[in-house]
Amino acid sequence: METRKALPKKIRSLIAVLFWIAVWQLASMAVGKELILPGPLSVLKSLWYLVRQGSFWTSILLTVLRIMLGYIAGVVLGCLLAVACCASDVLNSLFSPIIRMVRATPVASFIILAMLWMSKGGVPVLMSALIVAPVVWGNLIESYASRDKDLDEMALAYRLGRWKRFRHVIVPHLMPSLKAACLTGLGFAWKSGIAAEVLSQPKQAIGSNIYYSKVYLETPELFAWTASVIALSFALEIAVRKLIARRDKDEN
Amino acid sequence: MRIENLCFSFGERQVLKDFSAESDSRIICVMGPSGCGKTTLLRILAGLLRKDSGTITDFPESRVIMFQDDRLLPHLNARGNVELVLDGTDEENAKTSISILRQLGLDPEMSINTMSGGMKRRVALARALAFKADALLLDEPFKGLDQDLMERCAEIIRQTGKPAVVSTHSEAEAEALGADIIRLG
Numbered sequence A: 001m002e003t004r005k006a007l008p009k010k011i012r013s014l015i016a017v018l019f020w021i022a023v024w025q026l027a028s029m030a031v032g033k034e035l036i037l038p039g040p041l042s043v044l045k046s047l048w049y050l051v052r053q054g055s056f057w058t059s060i061l062l063t064v065l066r067i068m069l070g071y072i073a074g075v076v077l078g079c080l081l082a083v084a085c086c087a088s089d090v091l092n093s094l095f096s097p098i099i100r101m102v103r104a105t106p107v108a109s110f111i112i113l114a115m116l117w118m119s120k121g122g123v124p125v126l127m128s129a130l131i132v133a134p135v136v137w138g139n140l141i142e143s144y145a146s147r148d149k150d151l152d153e154m155a156l157a158y159r160l161g162r163w164k165r166f167r168h169v170i171v172p173h174l175m176p177s178l179k180a181a182c183l184t185g186l187g188f189a190w191k192s193g194i195a196a197e198v199l200s201q202p203k204q205a206i207g208s209n210i211y212y213s214k215v216y217l218e219t220p221e222l223f224a225w226t227a228s229v230i231a232l233s234f235a236l237e238i239a240v241r242k243l244i245a246r247r248d249k250d251e252n
Numbered sequence B: 001m002r003i004e005n006l007c008f009s010f011g012e013r014q015v016l017k018d019f020s021a022e023s024d025s026r027i028i029c030v031m032g033p034s035g036c037g038k039t040t041l042l043r044i045l046a047g048l049l050r051k052d053s054g055t056i057t058d059f060p061e062s063r064v065i066m067f068q069d070d071r072l073l074p075h076l077n078a079r080g081n082v083e084l085v086l087d088g089t090d091e092e093n094a095k096t097s098i099s100i101l102r103q104l105g106l107d108p109e110m111s112i113n114t115m116s117g118g119m120k121r122r123v124a125l126a127r128a129l130a131f132k133a134d135a136l137l138l139d140e141p142f143k144g145l146d147q148d149l150m151e152r153c154a155e156i157i158r159q160t161g162k163p164a165v166v167s168t169h170s171e172a173e174a175e176a177l178g179a180d181i182i183r184l185g
Helices: A009-031 A040-051 A054-087 A089-104 A107-117 A122-145 A149-157 A162-200 A206-215 A219-251 B038-045 B078-083 B090-103 B117-130 B147-160 B171-177
Strands: B002-010 B013-022 B027-031 B053-057 B063-066 B135-139 B164-167 B180-183
Touching (some): A054 A206, A107 A162, B013 B038, B038 B164, B063 B117, B147 B164, B164 B171
Antiparallel strands (some): B002 B013
């Protein structure tokens, strides 16, 4: 019997990307206005123009720094809050409502408030942290609640100290949730950080350039900046995944 | 060991009702049909459950329990699981854990994830034997072990010289341990 051989995954992905670029080109041709929907070629031209400017790379670097600073602060804060809430019912009662409130508040409201409170450059940092911390906290709290109670009893029966119990019974159980939260949070940090830059317009920032492209009706440039954000987001996600994988390998 | 009028209930369900037993033997096997309260008795002796009433005397206060399920930490190897419950220096702990695991026929460096059920059972037994306690409470310690391994483990338990209460379904296991039998249910 003749069997059809499936195409390699990379080829299939490339075909899918080419398909959507073709759809984009056709849609752009159908609209017929660069201002409304520029085609892939003109976006590529804008991107080529941008990458040859020094300010493009400065904006990329500063945006990455701001968002990653906020992201790391958010992960650390989320972990600390989760530890506090798991360790003490009083702290849990104290922090839970405020964290849930932060999680439910629209990012735009926080951005506007933060613009009143701090420098323009600090707003994306704070926003990324505020978005990431509740994600990490929520994942860790849920994971802690679903831990194996039999292992808790084992720790009690063998009189394990608090540190041993935390390090060997609780942390290994929480790690998969923390990793998932770190990856999910990275996407959120990017979206909220860029949104904060668009609204607060700090000097040398991707978000500010997106805003200026909109103001000056430079739609191909707006698309080019957006493409840069997507590429950076993918690159950072890959970097974080590799970091996590390397840590797992070292542990095993 | 002397148990007098021991009572314990899970809510409405009375598991132990005025249970009394007495034995001068160092090792005692608790036998009885499934659900008769063997594990409950061991958990009461371990201090993990609070009895409703009754007294337990002539049995050391410092006790360690080997649970019916292994309760091992999968991210640690055999040695790590044993050393986790020890309080000595790293060197002392390593010496103790390696020695007990080898006596039980195990590779101390073997990962828990690659072990058979019987191997895990022996790691759990090694952990209980290595722990500093004056008495052992072993809940079906030979589950999943063949006759030879069971006899080898029973011999090692006997050699510790510690008083032990062992839950089992098997007369052969009680015999291998040289234990008195208490029947429940």
